[in-house]
Every structure is written in structure tokens, then in C-alpha cells.
Amino acid sequence: MDSATWVSRVSSLAGMYAAPISRLIAELSKLPGIGQRTAQRLAFYILRADQADAVALAEAIREVKEKVRLCEVCFNLTEEPRCTICADEGRDGSLICVVEEPADVVPIERTGEFRGRYHVLGGALSPIDGIDPEDLRIDELVERAGQSEVAELVLATNPTTTGEATALHIAELLRGRVTITRLASGLPVGADLEHADEVTLGRALAGRTSLGGVDKPVNPPDK
Ligand code: ZN
Numbered sequence: 001m002d003s004a005t006w007v008s009r010v011s012s013l014a015g016m017y018a019a020p021i022s023r024l025i026a027e028l029s030k031l032p033g034i035g036q037r038t039a040q041r042l043a044f045y046i047l048r049a050d051q052a053d054a055v056a057l058a059e060a061i062r063e064v065k066e067k068v069r070l071c072e073v074c075f076n077l078t079e080e081p082r083c084t085i086c087a088d089e090g091r092d093g094s095l096i097c098v099v100e101e102p103a104d105v106v107p108i109e110r111t112g113e114f115r116g117r118y119h120v121l122g123g124a125l126s127p128i129d130g131i132d133p134e135d136l137r138i139d140e141l142v143e144r145a146g147q148s149e150v151a152e153l154v155l156a157t158n159p160t161t162t163g164e165a166t167a168l169h170i171a172e173l174l175r176g177r178v179t180i181t182r183l184a185s186g187l188p189v190g191a192d193l194e195h196a197d198e199v200t201l202g203r204a205l206a207g208r209t210s211l212g213g214v215d216k217p218v219n220p221p222d223k
Helices: 003-011 017-029 036-048 051-067 102-111 138-145 161-172 199-204
Strands: 093-100 116-120 152-155 179-182
Touching: 017 036, 093 102, 093 138, 102 116, 102 199, 116 138, 116 152, 138 161, 152 161, 161 179
Parallel strands: 093 116, 093 152, 152 179
Antiparallel strands: none
16 A cells, blocks of 8 residues: 555544544644645654654754744844844944845845845735734834944845735835845745745845935945
């Protein structure tokens, strides 16, 4: 019997699982991209795994929830009050790259084209989903943008409808106060930044375009 057949045979027996197995399947199926069948497959994999491996998985989940928090400055993920980027004196404090999620910092760092700091919004504006400006860290961004050392905000929200709406909202809010730029086109429309390749993202950063702001030249990114 192949595994798909086996899983569908097993799933037809739903309700016959011991309660701890049902609970594990229910928890796993809450993960993104994990349907009921995959959750069952993973649950049975964990049941068959070494005790040490299964406990290590549980401990890793516990540890990440206990130790990882948001940076008090930029809201990136960190173990310390400030993330390594905010704590790094060598980074250019005049340049702030605005992203939706902590996961978006990684691909931009990988390009090696950006030496400024970040601001993680915690999502994108989507009135239809009930996500309004006050649900994102926009007030905190406005406050940071008011600091004298900040000269430019690079809006690197995703090239999606909600990402574009968020970039426009921020540009409107801060127009005339700092230089505001947007990643150049060339990123696949509708895709997440997280999945953009380094070369494309590096080019988009280097060729960022002005969305208006104060009359200051836009510094080229550090090489
Ligand atoms: Zn930080």
C-alpha cells in the first residue's frame, strides 16, 4: 500500500485515534500549508521517531516561544532587547528599510546591498481583513522617521495589493518629512519579498525610486 492510500485509509478511521494522537494532528494541521492528511502523516512520523528527536522538536518549539521576542527599536526578531542590526554601530542609521514581516529582513540582508537599519510593520494594510493602520507599527515608524539622523525610508513592502496600499499610506503620512523611496519594479508582482532571488532584490534596492519627500539626494546603497 503506498503512503497516500495508507493515509486515506487511516483518515477514514478518524475518531478511532487515541486522544493524544488526535490532539497532535489537530495542532499540526493549524500550521500554514499543512492539511489534514499531511498533519496525520507528520503525527505518525513523530510517533515512530526516536524519543530524543521528538522531545528535541517539542523543546525547540518551547524555546523559540520563550526566548525570541521583538526588537524594541525595529520589531525584528531577537533574543536581546535590541536585534543584532540595531545593536550594530556600523549600520547606517540615516536609512531605514520598511518591511512587512521579520522574514522579509533575511532576503534583503542576503543581497549584501543594504547597510541601513529596518522597521518591521507586522503586516500590511488590508481593510477587508480588518487590518488598519493602528494594527501595524506605523506610529512607531513615524516617531523614528522624526529622529534627526533619519534621512530616507525605503519602502520594501511586498509588491502585492496590500503591500502597495501600505507603501502609499506611509508615503502620504510622511511626505515632506523624509525622503521616501520604493523598491524598483522588477520584482514579480503579487509575490512575497521572502521568495525573491537576491539578484532581483539587489537590483530593486539599487534602482529604488522616489515616492516624494524632502529635497535631498538619495544616497546610493553601500557596496
Ligand atoms: Zn532592531
